[in-house]
Amino acid sequence: MRQSKRTLILDAAVQVVQREGIAAVTFDSVAAQAELTKGGLLYHFRSREALLEAVHEHLAHQWESQLEQAAGTTADHAGPRERSAAYAAVCTTSATRAELLLLVEAANDPTLSAYWEDVQNRWVPSPDSAELPQADLEDFVLRLAADGLWLHESIGGRPLDPRLCRQVAEYLIAALTGSDGTGPAAG
CATH class of the missing domain: 1.10.10.60 (Homeodomain-like)
Structure with missing residues (x-):
């Protein structure tokens, strides 16, 4: 096409x-x-501003498409652990300098940040309370680990060997889904 x-x-x-x-x-x-x-x-x-706003919308849409592909469904049809696992999978494979720069730019602009926040709120909303039950806390910490890996890879510098990145992704996904029998989902 x-x-x-x-x-x-x-x-x-x-x-x-x-x-x-x-x-x-x-x-x-x-x-x-x-x-x-x-x-x-x-x-x-x-205008240049209209172009840049469209770039934010375009990348946020691509990000959501990647999340849907990783989950095998939309956010509305995925459970919380499926959404978290898809998020971890995408965070460990899609980091780019362009996304990082655009996210930093969006941080101070409500119009631009809305594109990114809408996707994030559908897939991995931030906790609503100041304290979480242990299983929810573990899930949130694993999400932050996925964010950290994404940031590490998008900053540039010395990227992880793809095999190690895949190993970290598999660890996070297994921990989020409990597929190794020890993660939060098993509890």
């Missing part, structure tokens, strides 16, 4: 962010990456 020009533009913008950072996203840089004219971009996005 042929990729739409809008998706092509958004993917090109993500590539520019990945390579050079958010400040490098201009109509000229994205047009060059997408191999389109600047006018072609302006047809889809009236």
Whole structure:
């Protein structure tokens, strides 16, 4: 299936962010990456801000699609442990510098952060209380470990060997689902 020009533009913008950072996203840089004219971009996005907002929406949608694929279903049809296991699986395989930079940018902008928060709230909402039962606390700590692995991999530096990353992911997923017989789900 042929990729739409809008998706092509958004993917090109993500590539520019990945390579050079958010400040490098201009109509000229994205047009060059997408191999389109600047006018072609302006047809889809009236401003740089509109383009960047669409990039946030685009990546949040891709993230949710990855979560659904990992869970084999939507957030509405997955149980809490299935959602947590899918989250851990995706966090350990999808970290990019572009996502990190965009999430940092979104932290201070309610419009941009809403795209990311909506997905996160469907899949792994933050605890509602100040104290948790032991099993819920263990699940939350495992989620934070998945977040930490994602951050480690997205920062760049020296990434983990893919075999070790897979081993960590399998450990987190087993602990969340209780499939090893010892995790929180077994209790």
